[in-house]
Ligand code: V47
């Protein structure tokens with residue numbers, strides 16, 4: 115029989131927790147005890163260091179042929195609020211970010227019906243030449259699969275071409291909940307969970323580091339979350355290509371998902387982050403994305419196993435179009451203060467987690 119004592123003993127011995135044990139933790143309301151276990155694991159891996167990076171998000175277009183039910187960011191071409199940035203504007207934002215001390219641009223967008231694969235290659239090339247100091251973290255597995263379809267190139271060829279154009283790594287979006295039953299309810303047009311995992315596997319084989327996200331707080335059950343994390347843990351055993359795991363708290367405004375609940379609770383946010391830290395023993399970093407969580411829960415999560423607060427972001431659209439109440443951007447000083455006030459050591463990192471400066 116699963117008990118808290120047995121799980122605690124396992125963690126103290128550095129042993130891996132099973133899916134049933136993770137589910138047991140989700141069913142427990144002893145948040146502080148779960149947090150303590152997560153904090154212990156994090157302390158072993160990262161000491162008191164908490165990472166952040168100075169970055170800027172650029173979303174080239176919100177026009178998307180998928181129109182996932184949970185997504186308030188996307189539009190159909192011609193609809194009110196639909197936009198596509200010109201190459202010049204994408205480059206201007208990247209140059210501005212570099213000028214303001216950013217080391218990374220994070221680029222994701224909708225699946226545009228008319229833009230060609232060459233547009234995206236050109237965007238990467240132009241950023242690389244105008245802002246050579248920036249690491250380009252771009253495109254979810256969902257976009258990569260779309261590029262392969264619109265260009266008639268294989269996934270491997272798409273990666274080769276994008277890496278030649280300047281792609282440095284990939285963010286972890288598009289994972290949502292990998293299990294098919296939930297996926298059919300929240301994003302039936304999107305590639306399957308198995309396909310997402312396969313594309314990420316190919317990214318890792320091509321030498322790209324990626325992250326992995328999990329969109330939670332909608333129709334999924336705790337068992338769906340555990341299954342999602344188990345799929346990631348299994349792939350990570352094989353490739354060691356994941357850097358951070360990022361649970362994304364669902365923002366419910368303007369979404370087509372008609373739910374009784376309005377967003378996640380603070381308790382659920384902290385429990386989910388802590389259980390992720392406990393379960394994903396082969397991930398180095400658990401990131402609290404303050405945009406979706408709010409600054410206060412993100413700060414408290416530093417005592418619940420989290421060791422990364424993402425970045426300064428500058429202009430965030432995906433969460434804010436869905437009603438996120440956090441600011442659009444944090445200053446470097448703001449993030450440093452937030453980490454210090456939690457009793458931790460702020461470390462500015464680059465995208466690949468090399469420390470740039472310890473404060
Ligand atoms: O895939 C869409 C999510 C993701 C909503 O890898 C929503 O460093 C909450 O992946 N409520 C894109 N979430 C963002 C993303 C990300 C963000 C920050 C850092 C990294 C990283 C990756 O946003 C989508 C989807 O899962 N999303 N709509 C919503 N209403």
Ligand code: SF4
Pocket residue numbers: 178179180181182185187188223224225256301304
């Ligand atoms: Fe398109 Fe991504 Fe939004 Fe789905 S989540 S509608 S794929 S932009």
